Amino acid sequence: MITRDKKEASLSGISTGCNRCGTCCMKGGPTLHKEDRKLFIAGHIGYQHLITLRKGEPAYTPITEKIEPVKEEIVRIAGKDKTWECLFYNKKNASCSIYLQRPLECRLLECRDTSKLISVIGKNTIARADLIASKDPILKIIKEHEKECPVRKVNDLISKLSKAKDKSKILGKLTFLIQKDMELRGQAVSEFGLSLQTELFYFGRPLFKLLIAAGIPINEINGEIQLNV
Numbered sequence: 219m220i221t222r223d224k225k226e227a228s229l230s231g232i233s234t235g236c237n238r239c240g241t242c243c244m245k246g247g248p249t250l251h252k253e254d255r256k257l258f259i260a261g262h263i264g265y266q267h268l269i270t271l272r273k274g275e276p277a278y279t280p281i282t283e284k285i286e287p288v289k290e291e292i293v294r295i296a297g298k299d300k301t302w303e304c305l306f307y308n309k310k311n312a313s314c315s316i317y318l319q320r321p322l323e324c325r326l327l328e329c330r331d332t333s334k335l336i337s338v339i340g341k342n343t344i345a346r347a348d349l350i351a352s353k354d355p356i357l358k359i360i361k362e363h364e365k366e367c368p369v370r371k372v373n374d375l376i377s378k379l380s381k382a383k384d385k386s387k388i389l390g391k392l393t394f395l396i397q398k399d400m401e402l403r404g405q406a407v408s409e410f411g412l413s414l415q416t417e418l419f420y421f422g423r424p425l426f427k428l429l430i431a432a433g434i435p436i437n438e439i440n441g442e443i444q445l446n447v
């Protein structure tokens with residue numbers, strides 16, 4: 219139904235619909251909500267399309283339009299080719315390849331009035347456990363990964379690093395965390411045959427990527443991790 223405002227805007231020549239500029243799809247894929255679980259069950263969205271942002275990971279927040287740590291674990295449609303651009307966005311045709319089954323946030327977003335989108339941000343969001351069967355043996359490694367390699371620990375060490383006079387101890391702890399993160403991912407890849415895309419859903423971004431994003435360069439020499447600070 220056309221609202222009065224929309225009717226007036228339309229009559230005055232101001233566009234209120236989507237002009238398919240693609241800006242919202244290029245800013246990043248949507249966060250999934252409980253309501254979107256049906257899209258997963260129906261097979262419109264799979265693990266290979268998703269990325270988990272673990273609690274504390276920096277991510278773009280539509281409300282503040284800033285990169286901020288996420289308050290709780292969330293699952294998003296992944297980006298493509300190392301960009302934030304939504305995996306389902308087709309730039310050539312300025313179209314969404316799952317338009318009729320697009321997630322809640324995409325259906326609510328009107329770029330000239332973001333109030334409907336903002337009203338659902340952070341509410342009833344999906345976590346990994348909502349999309350994994352409760353008896354799936356991979357949950358055991360995910361649990362161990364969360365215990366051994368929480369993002370909070372990495373964030374704490376990064377913030378201590380800038381103030382520390384002797385950085386070697388902190389760098390040693392960060393190196394240990396990165397190696398543990400890689401070890402547990404490697405274990406899951408060999409036990410469950412995960413692809414790189416599905417690994418991003420099950421374990422989120424590798425910790426070394428968080429360090430690189432924080433401006434800490436990393437080298438791997440003969441299988442050894444070196445942090446260059």
Ligand code: SF4
Nearest residue numbers: 243304306307314324
């Ligand atoms: S799912 Fe479709 S509408 Fe939503 S951000 Fe991706 S391309 Fe855009």
